[in-house]
Amino acid sequence: MKYSVAVAGASGYAGGELLRLLADHPEFEIRTVTGHSNAGKPLIASQPHLRSLAHLTLQETTPEVLDGHDVVFFALPHGASGALTAQLTNVRLAVDCGADHRLTSEADWAAFYGGDYNEAWTYGVPELIVAGEPGVGGGQSPARQREALAGATRIAAPGCNASTVALSLAPGIAAGVIEPADIVTVLAVGPSGAGKAAHTHLLGAELMGTANPYAVGGTHRHIPEIQQALRGAGAPETPTLSFTPVLVPMSRGILATSTARIVPGTSAADVRAAWENAYADETFVHVLPEGVFPRTADTVGANTCLMGVAIDEAAGRVVIVAAVDNLAKGTAGAAIQSANIALGIPEATGLSVNGVAP
Template structure:
């Protein structure tokens, strides 16, 4: 069976990555692409690398244009998709790559985003350990009709720490995460701090001091993995001069009496059968370069004995596994397709 697909926000980075992956999906056919200011232009005017989709023209992003497709992927800024999704009446599966349907708590939405809070959808991180829907979040995705793809930073940190939380080998009350992030995660809009001249040769912290919008999403995911009490997180992202990628270094307190062998076993056992999340051999740590274009999250785990903390270093492509890949992987599960359909573990090098 071939599923008809529409992509809203097709002119942006996330929309472009969705289309790149969808173009190679054997069961999905992209029939409609939409934009805002780009409506009326050929798709390749904004996504010149997508030559196989050169026949498509960007249309207005309206419910009437999107309705009637089997699947609609939304790649819109936060606050833009919620009103649209509420007006869809004839769509089998909607997948939102924005933030509008991620948070269950309206107070979190008001604090970090503002505006109207929309219903939370099934969270699109299949590998995430959870104590409420069985062993994995993928069980909540089977047969889903509405899916919230994750924030790229949020899923990187949640996947990094959930095994330790679920196994009880780390505490959740003193987590520190520092992330090196490519600027494509900030979107395609022209902003001075994202210009090449402002980024080359420097590293720039942003959203410092507990203000980043992915913090409540990470806390929500770790509570779902079994965290008891408050999940306290110091989260600091840093823009670095690479177009794609996230390298997240997360540390948490080691639980009393837990050995390094038990720590490693928690992560290895959690992801041993996962096709897209790989724990590297002991003493090895990932590079963002090894994940570019792939639907993979690579991580290394070690115990800092002197500090009494577990250190997890995780890498992924923020546009692939962090956003578009997670969305398509989750859609595959929802529709009963093999989970890896249209997705690759092989990156691009050099």
């Protein structure tokens, strides 16, 4: 029998992407979709591209509606899912695509989000390196977050920017070839990451023909999530991270360019090997050949993170350029990949490495 699934926040961008991927998943059956302001309306009125789900009607987002399903995916605004998840009594697996259960530090939550703090759930980035296990730094494959996901009942899917940057930098941290201080990352991001709610700065007329920086100067909410992941990868102290996102006129996608100081005395070959070894056996994270760098267009609709690595010997820094689809690998794909692992389903089930072109 298939696992029964409910998606809360099904009328938004993240909810729509979850449904698109779940619709073709052989082990999941979408039974319930909810959307607060659109309750009572056909799902297809909000998600007209999901023709195979035209029979579904949006319901109210309440614990009573969601309880009793095998799996519930939450695609709600930050701060909205915590109160609901606390009231679930009969759900085998809950996966939150919002921020409510990502941070282990209550102080970080208060500083970057505010409001009630909810306990951290198992973090949903399967490929993320986890330090402190045999083999880390010793030339063998280090432990991965997927080991913690096996059998999990509560999962916090990552922030799209956060997971892209964490995956970019964790190999160097774990291998001890980059320093955790003076990390700089600049991201070109599509506005779909901000959700579907109407905001003037996200209108097409405001975005076309321009690039708009935001959350400049260390204020972006994904910073503590990145630092948390890099500490987990073995950073001996909280990394110093300068993080600047820039909205660009593409509907979906992230191109993250991250640089970090190379530990003195480390060869260029050893630096590159840290990334190649880290992801050599991964299905969804690919390090491109030397001199090749990714485009966001090549990840659209795919559950892939494509990564190029360069060594700037004059500056003594490594440069990592990573591309993802923020709605796929950055959010919904990561959530489903993590759910597969938790339920003992083959990890790649229902997910593709193939993008859409042109």
